Amino acid sequence: xxxxxxxxxxxxxxxxxxxxxxxLSINPGEVHAIMxxxxxxxxxxxxxxxxxxxxxxxxxxxxxMDEMINEFPPDERSHLGMFLAFQYPAEIPGVRSYxxxxxxxxxxxxxxxxxxxxxxxxSKFYDQKVKDIGIDTELTKRSLNFGFSGGEKKKNEILQxxxxxxxxxxxxxxxxxLDVDALKAVSDGVNLMRSDDRSFIIVTHxxxxxxxxxxxxxxxxxxxxxxxxxxxxxxxxxxxxxxENIISSLGK
Amino acid sequence: xxxxxxxxxSNLSKPEIFTNKxxxxxxxxxxxxxxxxxxxxxxxxxxxxxxxxxxxxxxIKFFLPQKKTxxxxxxxxxxxxxxxxxxxxxxxxxxxxxxxxxxxVIVEKSNELSKLKSLSKNFGEIAKINENEMIAMNSAFMLxxxxxxxxxxxxxxxxxxxxxxxxxxxxxxxxxRLFIQVNSKSQTNIVESYFNLSKNRNxxxxxxIEYLLEKETNVCHKRMQMDSGNSFFFQFDRVMQKEMSKxxxxxxxxxxxxxxxDIHSDLSGINSECNFHGLYITNKNQLQENExxxxxxxxxxxxxxMFKGILAGKSKAVFSGKVLVKQGAQKxxxxxxxxxxxxxxxxxxxxxxxxxxxxxxxxxxxxxTAGNMDKxxxxxxxxxxxxxxxxMSMLIRGFAQExxxxxxxxxxxxxxxNSIDKSIPSLEIQGIM
Numbered sequence: 001x002x003x004x005x006x007x008x009x010x011x012x013x014x015x016x017x018x019x020x021x022x023x024l025s026i027n028p029g030e031v032h033a034i035m036x037x038x039x040x041x042x043x044x045x046x047x048x049x050x051x052x053x054x055x056x057x058x059x060x061x062x063x064x065m066d067e068m069i070n071e072f073p074p075d076e077r078s079h080l081g082m083f084l085a086f087q088y089p090a091e092i093p094g095v096r097s098y099x100x101x102x103x104x105x106x107x108x109x110x111x112x113x114x115x116x117x118x119x120x121x122x123s124k125f126y127d128q129k130v131k132d133i134g135i136d137t138e139l140t141k142r143s144l145n146f147g148f149s150g151g152e153k154k155k156n157e158i159l160q161x162x163x164x165x166x167x168x169x170x171x172x173x174x175x176x177x178l179d180v181d182a183l184k185a186v187s188d189g190v191n192l193m194r195s196d197d198r199s200f201i202i203v204t205h206x207x208x209x210x211x212x213x214x215x216x217x218x219x220x221x222x223x224x225x226x227x228x229x230x231x232x233x234x235x236x237x238x239x240x241x242x243x244e245n246i247i248s249s250l251g252k
Numbered sequence: 253x254x255x256x257x258x259x260x261x262s263n264l265s266k267p268e269i270f271t272n273k274x275x276x277x278x279x280x281x282x283x284x285x286x287x288x289x290x291x292x293x294x295x296x297x298x299x300x301x302x303x304x305x306x307x308x309x310x311x312i313k314f315f316l317p318q319k320k321t322x323x324x325x326x327x328x329x330x331x332x333x334x335x336x337x338x339x340x341x342x343x344x345x346x347x348x349x350x351x352x353x354x355x356x357v358i359v360e361k362s363n364e365l366s367k368l369k370s371l372s373k374n375f376g377e378i379a380k381i382n383e384n385e386m387i388a389m390n391s392a393f394m395l396x397x398x399x400x401x402x403x404x405x406x407x408x409x410x411x412x413x414x415x416x417x418x419x420x421x422x423x424x425x426x427x428x429r430l431f432i433q434v435n436s437k438s439q440t441n442i443v444e445s446y447f448n449l450s451k452n453r454n455x456x457x458x459x460x461i462e463y464l465l466e467k468e469t470n471v472c473h474k475r476m477q478m479d480s481g482n483s484f485f486f487q488f489d490r491v492m493q494k495e496m497s498k499x500x501x502x503x504x505x506x507x508x509x510x511x512x513x514d515i516h517s518d519l520s521g522i523n524s525e526c527n528f529h530g531l532y533i534t535n536k537n538q539l540q541e542n543e544x545x546x547x548x549x550x551x552x553x554x555x556x557x558m559f560k561g562i563l564a565g566k567s568k569a570v571f572s573g574k575v576l577v578k579q580g581a582q583k584x585x586x587x588x589x590x591x592x593x594x595x596x597x598x599x600x601x602x603x604x605x606x607x608x609x610x611x612x613x614x615x616x617x618x619x620x621t622a623g624n625m626d627k628x629x630x631x632x633x634x635x636x637x638x639x640x641x642x643x644m645s646m647l648i649r650g651f652a653q654e655x656x657x658x659x660x661x662x663x664x665x666x667x668x669x670n671s672i673d674k675s676i677p678s679l680e681i682q683g684i685m
Contacts, residue, residue, distance in 0.1 A: 050635050054627070078637035090632040094650030103646065104636040111637075143650070160636065 001199055002026040002049075002168055007060035009048045017058065020224035026168070033235060034203045035208055035223035036242045042203045043087060045221070046172040049201075050084035051077050062143045068209070079111040081167030085157040085174050086088035086148040092144040097156065098126055099142060101163050108164075126163065133159045133189050158189035170201040171194070176210035181201060186210030194240030220246055253316065256393070256425060259310035261290045268395055272369075275362045276396060278376035282391025287379050290618045292385050298385055303541060303570045303602060306509065309484050312454050314425035316395065317343035320418055324350050333475065333663045336412035341459075343419055344426030345396045350368040356403040356438075357411065361396060368399040368433075373466075375399075375431050378518075379464040386486045386512075390460040397429035402438050409440040410525040415454050417448045418481065425456035434497075436466040443664070446623075448483050448508070449525045455483040455623055462490050465497040467521065473501035474659050475530075479508035479670065481538060495521030502658045503530030504668055506566065506675060507540035514543040519553040529558045531655040534567035535601070535674070535679050545574035546586065546607045548611075554585040560655055561592040561650060563599035563679035571603040572617070579610040588618035593651045597623065597683035624684045645676045 018041045024030055036042050038252070043066035048055050049062065062069050067081045072080075091101075106116045108111055130140055135155055145153050154174055161169050171190070175183055190200070190213050192200040202213060210218075210232060218234040219226045222243070229235065238246075254267060266283050279359060289311050292301040299650060322342045326331055331527040332338060335354035353359065360368045362375075381388045382572070402411065415428050434440060447456060465471060477483060485508040490501050505513055517526045532540045546555045561569045571590040588605040605618035633643035649653070649672060656668050 036343060052631050052635075054631075074642065075639045075643075078635055084633075084635050086632065090626070090629045092632065092647070092650055094653030095633075095646055100633065100638070101635060101639050103642065107637045107639065107642070143653075162292050164636065173360035195563050252561070 001028050001064065001079050001151045003063040005061045005063070007062060008058045009042065009044065009055050010058060012054055012056045018224055019048065021060065022139045022226060024219065024226065025200070026199050026230070028167075028199055030217065031194070031200040031202065031213065031215045034201060034221055035205065035207075035218060035235060035238055037247075038205065041224040042221050043172055045203070046084060049170055050074055050082060053221060060063045060096050064221040069099075075107065076111075078164070078166075079108050083161055083164055083204045085154070085161060085169065087173040087176060089145050089153045089157055091146050091174060096142070097140050097144050100196065101160060104164060107199065113181070129159055129162050132192070133162060134185060135159055136164060150177040150184070151179065154178060154182065155187050155189070158186055162189065162193055167197065168201070169201045172203045173205065174202075175204055177244035187193045207235040210235050222247055222250070253422065254316040256314045257312070257314065258291050258314070261287050264427040264575070267393060271363045272372050273363055273601045274375050278381065278391050279394065279477070281376075282381050282388045285388040286385060286392040289385050289388070294385065297384050300543070302560065303539065303683070304512065309510065311455065312332070312423055314454070314456055316353070316393070316588070317419060317424045319343070319345050320352060322347065322418055322570050323417060325672045327595055328447075330362055330414060330416065330449070331443070331445055331664065331667050332412070332414070334605040335663065336410040336443060338412045338414060339400070341413070341415045341428045341430075343417060343424060344428055346398045346532045354405070355636055356405040356409070357402045360399050362398065365399065367616065368401055371399050371401065371431055371433055373465060375462070378464060378492045379460050379488055384448045385461055387488055388452065388457055389461065390458045391431060393425070393429040394429040395460075395466045398432060401435060402432070403435045403437040409438065410443070415444070415446045415457070415459055419451045420451045420508060421453060423454040424450070425458075428457070428458075429458040430461045432461065433462070433464045434463065434466060434469045434471055436547060437468045438501055441472045441474065441661070443474045443476070444479065444489070445450040447478045447486070450483075451643070457483060458486045460488045460490070463492065465499060467494045468496045470498045471500070472660070473499060474661070474664060475501065475503040475513075476668070477505040477511065478574040479506050479511060479512060481506070481508060481536065483508040484510045485685060487514065488505045489515040491515070491517035491526070493517055493519050493521060493524045496523045497635055498525045500525075501529065502655065503528070504568065504655070504659075505530065505532040505542075506536040506611040506671070507532060507538040507569075508685045509537070510539050510606070512541040512543065514541075516545045517555075518547045518549055522547045522550050522552045524553045525555070525621070526553075527556045529556070529658055531560050531562070531652050532569055532654075533562045533568050534564070535675075536565040536567060538567045539566075541568070541572070542572040543572045548575070548581040548584045548586065550576040550583045551584070552581065555587070557588040557605075559590045559649065560625070561590070561601055562595065562651060562679075563592060563601055566596070566598045568599065568617070569601045571601070571605070572620060575616065576612050577607070577609040577614055577616070581611045582613040584611060584614040584616070586614070586616045590620040592622040593648065594622055595648070595679055595681045595684060640684075644681065648679070649673065
């Protein structure tokens with residue numbers, strides 16, 4: 001599903017590589033956690049995968065759903081089935097969640113030359129998802145993410161995830177700034193979406209979210225490289241001993 | 253047809269004589285004043301017209317309009333609705349044939365004043381000739397001033413005043429002039445819409461509308477300036493508010509080549525309230541000026557100005573917001589804000605929110621911003637499968653939505669949403685990403 005080969009990337013027009021040769025392979029249905037200390041490049045990796053124009057790929061390849069997507073714009077990556085749940089979802093004045101998601105689905109159906117959903121069909125689908133995720137319907141009437149609390153913003157990301165039904169969902173520090181209840185609600189939403197043909201990348205600093213969303217694999221990213229991979233026990237080890245042990249064992 | 257060339261005003265002769273002596277006086281004084289000063293710039297008003305270049309306007313030969321017929325059932329793109337009573341001003345002339353309104357509304361032409369005769373003594377007192385050259389120009393060249401009076405009604409009152417430019421053959425200059433009295437305790441929605449339907453490039457339209465709000469009136473003023481982008485358009489709304497009156501105004505301006513929306517309210521009765529909110533959209537080489545001013549003459553009044561601008565191409569916009577709080581106007585609350593969305597590196601906004609305060613117990617604030625397309629918002633939408641172009645349109649529309657929603661009437665909102673959706677693709681977006 002996703003195959004990252006020797007991926008190197010930097011901020012556009014800078015000379016400092018942030019990702020220094022990432023290799024990662026993800027199969028359908030797998031949940032991979034990417035952990036690492038601050039500044040290790042976790043969020044950069046998430047954003048580069050989603051195609052944020054602030055970054056440029058200087059070497060390596062990203063293959064997703066049998067396409068080499070290095071040059072694909074973000075909207076096309078979305079159509080192929082990639083979804084990024086943002087660490088800091090943008091507040092967008094005057095645009096309502098419903099309206100954006102209708103456009104999203106319409107674009108996707110257009111891309112695959114499929115019939116668009118009628119307003120009635122979409123409304124029914126949307127309302128059901130809002131109910132499933134447990135979002136206050138008052139919020140959905142507001143401008144996107146405007147005046148939403150941290151928890152509400154993240155829940156709203158999960159709503160989008162559940163409506164767009166991606167093949168690969170990347171959760172970029174979705175746990176940051178959430179209290180236990182919000183974290184649980186968000187995790188429940190994600191777990192509902194787990195299936196044999198849908199994969200997840202959970203980018204996180206802390207092990208905490210992995211208590212709720214159990215990963216199949218855990219990768220430790222330090223200074224732009226994956227320095228260690230393992231199973232969920234690796235995350236528990238980080239929780240107990242911190243990143244220092246791993247970093248010092250690298251001899252750097 | 254009578255020809256006017258504004259750079260040679262000495263060759264002009266006054267077009268009309270009015271039977272009502274007050275109207276005639278205003279007409280004569282306007283004529284005297286305008287033929288003395290001519291078009292701006294003039295030293296006394298240089299600050300008012302700092303950004304307006306009258307050079308091209310002066311060189312065009314205009315004609316005074318002739319009465320035309322207009323069929324409101326034509327699919328012309330003019331906003332109309334069964335829920336609104338409508339008064340049509342076609343090329344400067346009131347058209348009673350196609351206008352319709354209920355018993356609590358009286359409309360009279362200035363030469364046929366009867367019931368509204370007493371209003372004529374206030375004519376020209378709210379929009380004063382000595383204020384600027386263009387009000388003087390309207391007073392000098394107006395052909396068909398009308399008086400409107402609105403009484404309290406049991407049912408919800410919606411009035412649509414439609415000002416049209418329709419003449420395709422000639423460079424028309426028209427000078428709509430209205431005096432509207434809103435009588436005590438009436439609540440009314442007044443739509444003021446301007447549509448330029450002419451295919452001719454050079455039109456000059458200078459409407460002057462005087463509003464007299466009696467005690468405890470509540471007016472929701474909804475203004476639409478739908479220009480084809482070619483005309484010269486200068487609108488002056490002047491409002492006089494008595495005790496406990498409310499004038500809540502929302503404006504939507506699609507810019508002409510050279511256009512100005514100039515509104516002023518005098519809060520002259522205590523506990524009165526005035527909001528001027530609006531959106532302006534400029535493109536190509538257009539100019540839209542917004543001269544938005546409020547005078548707090550007495551205590552315990554509140555006002556709020558909130559304008560938003562969307563600028564593209566090489567266009568320019570001006571927001572000149574003024575609040576004057578006179579001595580003794582204690583407990584005043586006055587707020588001003590102007591927010592601009594710049595879509596091109598060649599567009600320019602000059603924004604000047606200003607407060608002039610002579611009372612000491614007041615709560616006032618002002619502010620202005622100008623920003624470009626937000627990269628994070630754009631990426632957010634794109635990551636949800638919306639392509640770059642559609643995402644930009646969505647952000648532009650989103651910026652406008654806040655003001656559009658303030659029109660609060662579903663039919664108008666739908667009409668404006670369609671208009672903006674139609675105009676977004678032609679906006680010249682360049683050099684900002």
